[in-house]
Amino acid sequence: MTSVRTRVFNRLSMTSNFYTSENTRLLILAVCLGLATGIAIWVFRTAIDFFHEIFIEGLQHELSQTLIGSGAAIFSLALAGLLVGWLMNRFVGEERHHGVAGIMESVALIGGRLPYQRMPFKALASSISLGAGASVGPEDPSVQIGANLGSMIGQKTHLSEEQVKLLVAAGAASAIAAAFKAPIAGVFFALEVILYGSFSSAAVGVVVLSAVISSAFTQAIEPHPEMGPFAHTLSSPLEIPLFVPLGILLGPIASLFIRWVYFQHDWWHHHIHLPRPLRTALAGVLVGMVAIFLPEIMGTGRETMNEVLSGEAKFALTLLLILGTAKLLMTGVSIAGGFVGGIFAPSLFVGTMLGGAYGLVMDRIIGGGSHVTPPEVYAVAGMAGMMAGVVRSPITAIMLVFELTNDYRLILPIMLTTVICVLIAERIEPSGMYILGLRRKGIHLQEGRDIDLMQGVKVGDAMLKPAPSISEKASLVELRDTLRKLRTFSMCVVDDDGSLSGIVTLSDLQRAYDNTHGEKSLTVGDICTRNPITVTPDDVLWTAIRCMSVNDVGRLPVVEPGTHKLVGFIGRHGVMRAYNIAIARKLEDQHTAERLRLKTLTGAHTYEYYLTTNAPANGKRIQEIQWPTESVVASVQRGGRLIVPHGSTQLLTGDKLTLVADPLVENELAYLLEGRTLPPH
Incomplete structure (x- = not known):
């Protein structure tokens, strides 16, 4: 009987005709992934158009003829919010790896293994959000569709961790290529954002092939570019310096955009205590109220951007500023309220409006005429600058604008605006939209290298409980005896409800005896340190390690978020235990x-x-x-x-x-x- 070793080598030899190498197999899967993503994005876009017909062309149009009148947008968006909130609550729930930032986290922490079973419901919720007119973009759900398809193929075919990550990036690139008909931008997005600079030459080949196949499928169905084509030219090279102030102006606004989105997220999370469907419906009402006066902000705003970029419709300076501001504000409300979508398209819209406004100002200062660069050129540069400032992927932004507009003649002013905007934005807000989302969770990516294993472990996995604690009403004698009994140098101080009041140490006790000569009326609450640094069970362990390091403490209390009730503590021994857990996983x-x-x-x-x-x-x-x-x-x-x-x-x-x-x-x-x-x- 042939040994297992021999049988294994024989089987490998038999299959080598098809799987010439791991790279060949991966390239074949990349082709399949590109085609599958192209089809999936086409279905997704068709669904958006379908719900657009239902909510805007149908429901909103019919309601506008009734007593509701101009309030039809409010009603249709509220109804869409109810449906989106119910879908997400019922079929998706709370997600650990959410959006583009979640894909980056998955690639860095768990080898790109995404829960792809939920993706159809998220895509459905997103198509309703976009079709009904919520102020979000299609690229985030598109990227999730492609990345989840890549993860599914990688897991189903039992690829290695590195290969699964590569297919996730290829899926993301394919999605951008199909959604925007921009394969080059899709490739750079995957390399700049998803892989975060950690890639090889083989990775580039897989990503490029998948993006090209996806884009080719989309181009075959819809050969026209997403915008344009336009025929913009720069009147004189001497006008190139005029794009520097545009980048300087867009930098702070890009930072404001990022902070506004997360401010809204925190505000809705802490102050709007409603079931998810009602919360999203409320966001729909707010967006609908603004849309009564500014319908251009609904959805992706592609038609309005086309009008500004082509110069066909003459927008007043004030209107451009109002549209850009309203879009920025309502995007934060839409995303925080629970509508499903991304920030690519909104950032492009805001950049177009503000760039166009800047162009009008320049036109008035210099004096209009055929020998002056038209405002539309500044609008194109504004698109790229704003997106780069928000996402912090300048090459992706530059290439995306080129491929969207089908116009490559403005490379110098676009590059100048983009670079200046990113430099200014980084001075104000060091992290882009996606990286900041990860850092708020305690995850710190290092460009070009794998993430620390410890960032995949929660404080709750490593904390010890119960924490040594004592009532704030206890006497100093009781504190002395408890410290001696537990053989510890510090304890948590709690009130009658079990909520953390402070921290008391042996040094505090010794100081109290030295200063008051053992005053019997003093209690633990009188000598403890109030408002200590705390963490919650859901915090990433990296957050606790950083807090201990910065503040030079050996342990931290762990409290429930909101109630501040003491649930345990995390110390150096817990950190070591968690490290072993992370390695084992x-x-x-x-x-x-x-x-x-x-x-x-x-x-x-x-x-x-x-x-x-x-x-x-x-x-x-x-x-x-x-x-x-x-x-x-x-x-x-x-x-x-x-x-x-x-x-x-x-x-x-x-x-x-x-x-x-x-x-x-x-x-x-x-x-x-x-x-x-x-x-x-």
Whole structure:
């Protein structure tokens, strides 16, 4: 009978004609992914048009003929908000990895393994949001569609972690390529944002191929560019310096845009205590109230941007400023309120309006005429500058504007505006929209490198409970006795409800005795340190580590968010325990993925055993054991550490062994490693 080793190599040889290499397989999957993403984005856009017909062309138009009149936008957006909120609440729920920032987090922390089962419901909610006119963009859900498809293909085909991450990035690139008919921008978005600068030449090939296939499918169905084509030209190279003030003006506004979105998110989270459907409906009412007077802010605003960029409709300076401001404000309300969408299209809209307004000012200062650069050119530069300032992906922004407008003749002013805007925005708000979202969760990406494992562990996973505590009404004698009994140098101080009041240490007690000579009327509340630094169970452990480091403390109280009730504490020992948890999780994920890949490629069975005390193999070296011919020891795990097995590796009680074996020898392996009785022959 042929050994397992021989069978494995034979099977690999048989499949090598099709899978010439891992890269070839990946490229084939990239083609499939690009085509699948192109089809999915086409369905998504069709759904948006469908709901646009229902809510705006149908419901809103019909209601405008009734007593509701101009309030029809309020009613239709409120109804859409109810439906979106119900869908998200019922089928999606709270998400750990949400939006583009969530995809970045997934790629950095868990190898790009996204919960793709929820994606159809999120896409449906987004198509309703956009179709009804919420002030959001289609690119965020589009990117999620492509990334989730890439993650699904990677997981279903049992690819390695790095390959799954690559397909997630390729899916995101394909989505941008299909959504905006901009394959080059899609590629740079994947490399700049999703992979965050961590990629190889092989990665570029996979991403490019997927984006090209997706874009080709979309172009075949809808050959016209998203905007334009336009015929803009710069009247004179001497006018290029005029784009510097535009970048300087857009920088603070881009930073304001970022902060406004997160301010709205926090405000709605802490002050609007309504069920999710009612909260989103309320956001719809607010957007609808503004849309009564400014219908241009509804949806992506593509038609209005086209009018400004083409110069077909002459907008007044005041109107452009009002439209840009209203769009910025309502985008924050829409996203915070629960509508599903992104910030690409809104940032492009705001940049177009403000750039056009700046162009009108320049036109008046210099004096209009055929020899002066028209305001539309400044609007194009404003698009790229604002998006780059918000997302912090300047190359993506430049290429996206070129591909959207189908106009490559304005590269110098667009690049100048974009670079200046990003530089100014970074001085005011160092993080872009997506990176700030991660940092608010305590996750700090390092460009070009993998993220720290500790950022994937919550404080709740590592905290110890209950925390040593004492009532703020306790006497100093009670504090002294409790510290001595628990053999600790510090304790949490709580009130009658169990909420944290402060921290008291042995030094505080000693100081109190020295200064008051043991005044009996003093209580623990009188000498403790009030308003200590705290963390919550949902905080990422990196946040706690940073707080301990910055403030030079060895432990932090853990409290419930909102109520401030003490639930535990996190110290250096907890951090070390969490580090071991993170390593074990990482190893387990990698080990499982590789095991599944082996089974897929060779048809071999894998078995896992925990070595018991009474097992014949316990305490022996691998080379000393009489293994069945049809078996191979693949790995040994000991205390969360992965050991590559050699003949000299000694097996100890509790070791977790993974073997590739024929099912016929399973009983023999169980006898060797677990001490089970062999069945009679």
